Amino acid sequence: MAKKQEFTQGDKVSWDTSQGKTHGKVVKMITEDTEIKSNTIKASKDNPKYIVESEKTGNQAAHKPDELEKR
Numbered sequence: 272m273a274k275k276q277e278f279t280q281g282d283k284v285s286w287d288t289s290q291g292k293t294h295g296k297v298v299k300m301i302t303e304d305t306e307i308k309s310n311t312i313k314a315s316k317d318n319p320k321y322i323v324e325s326e327k328t329g330n331q332a333a334h335k336p337d338e339l340e341k342r
Contacts, residue, residue, distance in 0.1 A: 276336045278321055283342040286323065286334055294342065298322040298331060307331060 278284060282297045299322050301314045307322070312333040314320040320333040 276339070276341075278336070278339060278341070284321075284323060284339045285342050286338050286340070293325055293327065295323050295325040295327075297339075298324050301333065305333070307333060 278297045278300070280297055280299055283294070284297055285292050285294045287293075300319050301312065301322060302316045302319050303314060305312045305314065305320075305322075312320055314333070318335075320335060321339060322331055322333055323339065324331050
């Protein structure tokens with residue numbers, strides 16, 4: 272099994288959305304359930320997620336490591 276890619280706070284990343292590729296930065300990695308805009312994001316040490324912030328809108332979202340690409 273391939274090792275999951277790891278990111279650090281401030282890393283510039285991109286990810287796919289229904290509107291196309293979006294660019295932003297990593298805010299933090301989460302390893303426990305977290306709420307963003309009234310949505311519960313499921314995360315654990317074995318299944319971490321990254322909170323990313325869009326450079327265009329400033330909105331934050333959670334993504335799995337394999338959904339992100341370093342720029």
